[in-house]
Amino acid sequence: MILQFHSVSEFIAMGNHGFYVWLAYGLTLVILGWNLLQPLFERKRLVKEQAQRQRREKKHAPKA
Amino acid sequence: MSLVLATIKRDLLLAARNKGEWLNPLMFFLMVAALFPLAVDPDPKFLSKIAGGVIWVAALLATLLSLDALYKADVEDGSLEQWLASGESLYAMTLGKALVHWCISGLPLTLMAPVLGLMLNLPSEAYVAMLASLLLGTPILSLLGSVGAALTASVRSGGLLLGLIILPLYIPVLIFAASLVYNASIGLAYNAQLGFLGAMLALALCLTPFAAQAALKLNLSR
């Protein structure tokens, strides 16, 4: 197992295929990132909605 | 059984009276085929290479057009509820409806295809093969299509959705049928393709009614 690149610029260049390699990895990051963030945002929204609903219900609770 | 036969008879009668139901897809079939030489190249040598494929793509699109209405009327006028209440086999019913659809769509397309063959300069050796491919392939289109029609029967403007969900399933049929015609046109054997189409037809006959009847039940008004 030897290091294939001898400098950071060599690593980024990827033997002049750098554009393709990093484009591919970049797009993957974007798509996977969205897949991770979307459920987290959705959960926040659901929790907020639920809190609002519970507040509303308490306000309109039948005054026994 | 009697309800299935009665439904088949009714639908065939309706189609006979409402000529547009089967004539419009036929005209569409013709027009789509005519688009290719107009859009690309009317050179006979070029056309004879693509004739089989173009005829099949046109047949696919014409079939999709006529599938949309397959179950819509039955959902709207309550026939669907009557079928369920009757206790008769929905499996047989969906098979019957697919058969009717083939009679008013696939069969006329098959009979019309030689005209398209002439328009697109299909080599003379390929005519029999083309008819065979359509005879085996269009029933598969009707059977698979009836599943899509059952799924989208209650969806407003479901025609486009129907195309979206059914086209990927049509692709193997397209590949083998078009290749069958192409092989025949250049003088090669096409038994393999025929075998595959036959196998797909057998599979479709057995399995699609299960999916179609499950899908039909989704259309009951709650």
Next chain:
Amino acid sequence: MWQWLVRLYHRLGSPKWFYDITEKWIPWLAVLSGLGMLAGLVLGLLYAPVDYQQGNSYRIMFIHVPAAILAQSAYIMMAVAGAIFLIWKMKMAAWVAKVLAPIGASFCLIALLTGAIWGKPTWGAWWVWDARLTSMLLLLFLYVGVMAITMAMDNEDSGFKAAAILALVGVVNIPIIKYSVQWWNTLHQPASLKLTEKPSMHIDMLIPLLIMILSTYLLFALLVILRTRNEILRNERKSKWVQERLVR
């Protein structure tokens, strides 16, 4: 052993049990998949040897292959979940199936995009109709169909059932589609190198690939769990246990 499986199956059908136990799994899955991907990518991008035919562009394989594998697995899981819902009416199965569609489609899209990008330096074109890419495109169409029919149905339950039926019809068709596309491709295949054929697998390439495949599965599990938990919250919000959990 069998008893334990049956009990597990029944427990999985309970939204509350699923919600509570996955709460513990999430941090583990996140850490393991993150570390795994880091390890796999370090090994793959920095240490795996240069391919003598494709140079460095083959390193796209370390995300393309796992994505492709997952896109196909996810579809099969979606169909199985759909079948469980249709046969045993288990709500959890319907929610898992619904959630698998966009996730599987995302992996399918990744596989397609990275495959196309890989093709450009290898074959000179941004898109080639080779068998694997074409099958992946058709798989994306199948995913799109399932998502479209779910959204088109008026009520949610019909949407689940329609999606399940379509997924099952699709899953029967997948081997047929793959075979027919492969067959079609051999008819039209020019003599040159097949695009997505794996390069002759040096062990130093294989190890990072296997690590990436495993880590991607772990990430996939995390994504499915996250989205399913939201489905549970949305559908069971009237129940007391949900309200307790959310107030905490």
